[in-house]
Amino acid sequence: MIASGVLSRLLFFLFLIAFISVYGFINYYIGKRIWKGIFSHIRFVKKKVYWIIFWIISFSYIIAKLLSKYPNKLVLFLELVGSLWLGMLFYIFIVLIFIDLVKLILKKLVKHRIEGLLSNSKLQISLSLVVTAFLIGLFTFGIWSANTVKVSSYNVTVDKGFKDLKIVMVSDIHIGNVVDDKRVRKLVDKINELNPDVVLMVGDIIDSELEPFIEYNIKDILKDINSVYGVYAVLGNHEGFNEELDRVVKEYEAAGLKVLQDEAVLVNDNFYIVGRVDTSIARGNSSTRKAIDDILKEVDKSKPIIMMDHQPVEFDKVQEAGVDIMVSGHTHRGQIAPINLITSRIFELDYGHMTKGSLNVIVSSGYGTWGPPIRVGSQSEIVKINLQGEENEGNR
Structure with a gap:
């Protein structure tokens, strides 16, 4: 029984490490793309400050769940921010994978003409703003659907x-x-x-x-x-x-x-x-x-x-x-x-x-x-x- 309990805790610990590693990697990938697509073009945004805020938001849901036995305004705020981020993370990840696939296909088809176009900073900013507007619209609809019975x-x-x-x-x-x-x-x-x-x-x-x-x-x-x-x-x-x-x-x-x-x-x-x-x-x-x-x-x-x-x-x-x-x-x-x-x-x-x-x-x-x-x-x-x-x- 003791050995079984130790094994269960060990397996849970290994699962937790694997989950945090995968979750952290996905967040890093998305955080890097958001920085490159939007915030790197805003002069007053410091990179270190951006990453500190980004990681707090990324792990706020997990922190809130760990503290859920002690409900208060801070835990509520962390859970709201974190749960919204989980949904945003899901759709940003899908959109970015789709964009990367399109880029890959275009590079294969029109190799020479597409390189300069893809490195155009104005195009990157415009594309980032379009994606952001789409996600805001999607989330507004999603919040309405969740609250309209x-x-x-x-x-x-x-x-x-x-x-x-x-x-x-x-x-x-x-x-x-x-x-x-x-x-x-x-x-x-x-x-x-x-x-x-x-x-x-x-x-x-x-x-x-x-x-x-x-x-x-x-x-x-x-x-x-x-x-x-x-x-x-x-x-x-x-x-x-x-x-x-x-x-x-x-x-x-x-x-x-x-x-x-x-x-x-x-x-x-x-x-x-x-x-x-x-x-x-x-x-x-x-x-x-x-x-x-x-x-x-x-x-x-x-x-x-x-x-x-x-x-x-x-x-x-x-x-x-x-x-x-x-x-x-x-x-x-x-x-x-x-x-x-x-x-x-x-x-x-x-x-x-x-x-x-x-x-x-x-x-x-x-x-x-x-x-x-x-x-x-x-x-x-x-x-x-x-x-x-x-x-x-x-x-x-």
């Missing part, structure tokens, strides 16, 4: 007799120093406008640390959710990052959330809600999730079964077990394009609605953000599901 509605019919049910589902709130009490208040107000029968919170309610949840008094804000049958929740991989998982569950339950962990509950003798343990939490605890059949052993399958699982996985098993609706999040729909191309390849469904036999799967892009506080190619979202049974279908 849309409500996605789905009408789902199940072959079971019961009255209509209005479900409001939200995932990936990521409460922390970026998604703060004001954003959570906005979420609660929006949920209440929809007059839900039941509210489902499908994991990653906090970003990682519990302290901002307590510091911003999120508990009292969540208590203001108005729902006929209450608020049910599951944990996601970001809750799993927290070393005090039991404390997280207690805080959630004190906020009025009924946290389900591989269990099913009958609500109003009318429908079931099932909550799964997240796959990453099970791995982290060196345990396994219960088989879905074991969870549903005592369930009356003549009633609708609604299942929450943070990650959209195991659709076939869920369908075979007789679940009617499965709701998930986790993917953020990539959050910033073109990462959505990756999530759409990793997951059978990374966003939207699909059916597998009698199973309806709905995956949300989530409410909050992780890392960069922007969304490009996705939008902050609350999901409304109008669930209807055959009883109501026959009366239409």
Whole structure:
């Protein structure tokens, strides 16, 4: 056990060194290009001062995360600056790689005529300003998309007799120093406008640390959710990052959330809600999730079964077990394009609605953000599901 613990720490340390090395190299490459393209042409900007400020910005997100247990204005500022830089870094890197590829191709095709053109300082400055304007526009749009909440509605019919049910589902709130009490208040107000029968919170309610949840008094804000049958929740991989998982569950339950962990509950003798343990939490605890059949052993399958699982996985098993609706999040729909191309390849469904036999799967892009506080190619979202049974279908 001791040897295993030492090995785990050693592997983590090696990973950390590798990550910082790669991250540092990418930042150096971009910092050098920014200096050459813009700031080297501004007389009053000193090179040493530029690099000091650049490295502080580059590592501010990592510093903020290390200090996230002690939320204050400085940590908040560092996290905001750092998270914005992460998004900027991503897109600057893509743009610079694209420019370098174009330069390489042009050099091969028109070798003699292009050398002088590429070394023209006025052209370099103009190109740098165009790229800067594009990135500012992209980020402005990204911040708007992350802060403008849309409500996605789905009408789902199940072959079971019961009255209509209005479900409001939200995932990936990521409460922390970026998604703060004001954003959570906005979420609660929006949920209440929809007059839900039941509210489902499908994991990653906090970003990682519990302290901002307590510091911003999120508990009292969540208590203001108005729902006929209450608020049910599951944990996601970001809750799993927290070393005090039991404390997280207690805080959630004190906020009025009924946290389900591989269990099913009958609500109003009318429908079931099932909550799964997240796959990453099970791995982290060196345990396994219960088989879905074991969870549903005592369930009356003549009633609708609604299942929450943070990650959209195991659709076939869920369908075979007789679940009617499965709701998930986790993917953020990539959050910033073109990462959505990756999530759409990793997951059978990374966003939207699909059916597998009698199973309806709905995956949300989530409410909050992780890392960069922007969304490009996705939008902050609350999901409304109008669930209807055959009883109501026959009366239409």
